[in-house]
Amino acid sequence: MELTLEVIPKSTWGKNVRSEYKSDWDKIRKLVYQKAMMKCQICYEKQETLHAHEVWEFDEEDHIQKLVDIIGICEDCHNTIHYGRAKLVGTDQEAKEHFMKVNECDELDWMLAVQEVSIKSMKRNKIKDWKLDLSLVEEYLK
Ligand SMILES: [Zn+2]
Known part of the structure; x- marks a missing residue:
């Protein structure tokens, strides 16, 4: 998987699977680590510990931040x-x-990525009423 920069709109900072599913979070993140087999799913390096990272899709038309x-x-x-x-x-x-290491790219590619994410940030922060779609979580709780 390519390593990309991401931005969460300010209005949903602190609202995530962990905060909305407090009592299930441990179960969810353990399933995630198991599936990853202690390897980073982006750079594929073997790890002692992993972080559970939420991947979102942003629908700017309908203001929906969807967990994918x-x-x-x-x-x-x-x-x-x-x-x-x-x-x-x-x-x-x-x-x-x-x-630059993971994507095997140079500083120019990095600068373009930073520029791209700052534009994304401005667009997403213009929308103040993002709604979270966490329906994916149900898959983990079956
Ligand atoms: Zn990694």
């Missing part, structure tokens, strides 16, 4: 995907290096 997958990924990939957060906590240099 939950994957097990490494700390470096997670840091890179959430580049906005990485900038805030000062790990953006690591994000850049990891992005």
Whole structure:
């Protein structure tokens, strides 16, 4: 899987599978780790610990933020995907290096990706009433 930068609109920060399914979160994330077999599902490096990462689709027409997958990924990939957060906590240099390594690309590709995600961010933050579609979670709770 390609490593891309992602942005969650401000209006849904803190609202996710973990917050909405508190008592089931442990079960869900263990299923995710099992499926990943302790390998990052983006860079394929073997890991001691994984992070459960929610993959979303954004429907800007109907303002729906839909959960489409939950994957097990490494700390470096997670840091890179959430580049906005990485900038805030000062790990953006690591994000850049990891992005170029995993995607085997150069600094120009990185700069284009940063530009693309900042445009995405502006578009998504213009919408203030995103609705979460977490129906995928039911698949994990069967
Ligand atoms: Zn990784």
